Amino acid sequence: MQRLVGNDAVARIFDRPEHRAERGSGAGIAVARMMSVAAFNDQIQQHRRGKKILPVQQALAEYHALSVEDYEGRSAKLELLQRTITTYLERSKTKEHREAVEQLSSEAGREPALKLGKLLRMARRHEAVYRRLLEVKARPDAVEQVRLLQRAHDEVLALTSAEQDDDLGLIGVGVLDWITQIAGKMITTGNAAQQHRLGEGDVDKLAEMAADDAVPDVTRNILRELLANRGIIDYRSGTPGTTLSSDPEGRKYTLKNLAGQPLGTPERLGSLAHELTHVSAGEAYENTPVLLLLRRNLGDDEIRDVVRQRSEVLDRLNALVDAHPGLDPQRVETIKWKLSYGGSGGKVETYAQNYLRAGKIDQPTYDALLRYENLAAPRSGVLVEFDTVLNQLLVWFHLWGIDQRSELYGFTLRAAERQRRERRG
Incomplete structure (x- = not known):
């Protein structure tokens, strides 16, 4: 008979002192140790019963109403009971039932169904993701593979945000690497058709947002503006960026976006909207190949006013992010990084230098861009990245x-709408 490592691990767990008494003589598995509803009621009858204890009684009754074989259901009810107990202990002023409630809390925390239910939920979560990954291997088309992996990555993100699962988190990292590998092969093999199809798929998702009544009207109008240019863009995979195309026979713009981004589809579609805004800027202002986000031929004072006003908006947004309740820390970090990017210094000069080296602009255009940089210092980013970040x-x-x-x-809606009207003006 094989002796498995898992058997040894289980034996060690139930041989711990806190578990020995649970098994009883000859018992093979842990048994329920939770006090019954009647036993709990007997304990609290010794004191005056107030309304605040009723949710605890109800949660305990709901737990015992489930079959002992319903591990997942019982686990969920135990978690509800623990939350109810915490609320009672925080809100009860008299604490008359504290001893009974604390005993119940201790028993709930040691109940086997709590761990077994969590284990089964974890298994189901993993199974759903694994099935998606196996489906990827059955698809011969690289674009379809990436799309399935993106869905799997989104599922992992949703599951791990709802409940910590380090193993599933590692799977998510692996899925992201897999996306990068497939998209990278499209780039190295020069498969422009696949890259374009992949980008078009995400543009279609933005089109769905533009048609969704649940999306604010301002956002929908902006997306319609951005999508109006979709036919003049070649979509490519890679580090996000948008330029005028060098191929005279190709489409007017080349737009790159990463197929795999750490925060999943929301981050990827936001990045796409950012790049599409560069195209909209190019069409609206035609202000150098750098695609500056303001009208040409503005005077020095007018440029300074634009920089001041946009900088004030970014500063206000930073403050509002800090004040907004309940934002996930990773999202806060992402928003703040993007706001910093939108108002960063040296941005116009950096673009000008890169474009001059690449032969995309001439010396007079370079000199004109340096004027913008000097007038906008130290936040020249607002002249090229302001609208993009808002969208x-x-x-x-x-x-x-x-x-x-x-x-x-x-x-954010009001600021983005002002910029949309400027582009249309």
């Missing part, structure tokens, strides 16, 4: 489910 935030906010009534969301 990116709107996509994130919707897909993350941020409350549209919040000050953060409302301020």
Whole structure:
């Protein structure tokens, strides 16, 4: 008979002192140790019963009403009971039933169903992701493979945000690497058709947002503006960026976006909206190949006013992010990084230098761009990345489910709408 490592591990767990008494003589598995509803009621009858203890009694009754074989159901009810107990202990002023409630809490935390239910939930989560990954291997088309992997990555992100699961988190990292590998092969083999199809698929997702009544009207109008240019763009995989195409027989713009991004589809679609805004800027302003986000031929004072006003918007957004309740820390970090990017210094000069070296601009254009840089210092990023960041935030906010009534969301909508009208003006 084979002796498995798992058998040894289980034996060690139930040989711990805290588990020995649970087994009883000759018992093979841990048994329920939770006090019954009647036993709990007997304990609290010794004191005056108030309304605040009723949710605890109800949660305990719901737990015992389930079959002992329903590990997942019982686990969920135990978690509910623990939350109810915590609420009672925090809100009860008299604490008359504290001893009984604390005993119940201790028993709930040691109940085998709690761990077994969590284990089964974890197994189901992993099974769903593994099935998706196996489906990828059955698809011969690289674009379809990437799309399935993107869905799997989104599923992992959703599951791990709801409940910590380090193993599933590692799977998510592996899925992201797999996406990068397939998309990278499209690049190295020069398969432009596959890259374009992949990008078009995400543009279609933005089109779905533009048609969704649940999306704010401002965002929908902006997306319609961006999507109006989809036919003049070649989509490529790679580090996000947008330029005028060098191929005279190709489409007017080349837009790159990463197929695999750490925060999944919301981050990827926000990045795409950002790049599409560069195209919109090029069409609206035609202000150098760098695609500056303002009208040509503005005077020095007018440029300084633009920089000041946009900088104030970014500063206000930073403050609103700090004040917004309940934002996931990783999302806060992502938003703040993007706001910093939108107002960063040296941005116009860096673009000018890169374009001059690449032969995409001449010396007079370079000199003109340096004028913009000097007038906008130290926040020249607002002249080339301001509208792009605002539109990116709107996509994130919707897909993350941020409350549209919040000050953060409302301020961003108003700022983005002003910029949309400027581009149309």
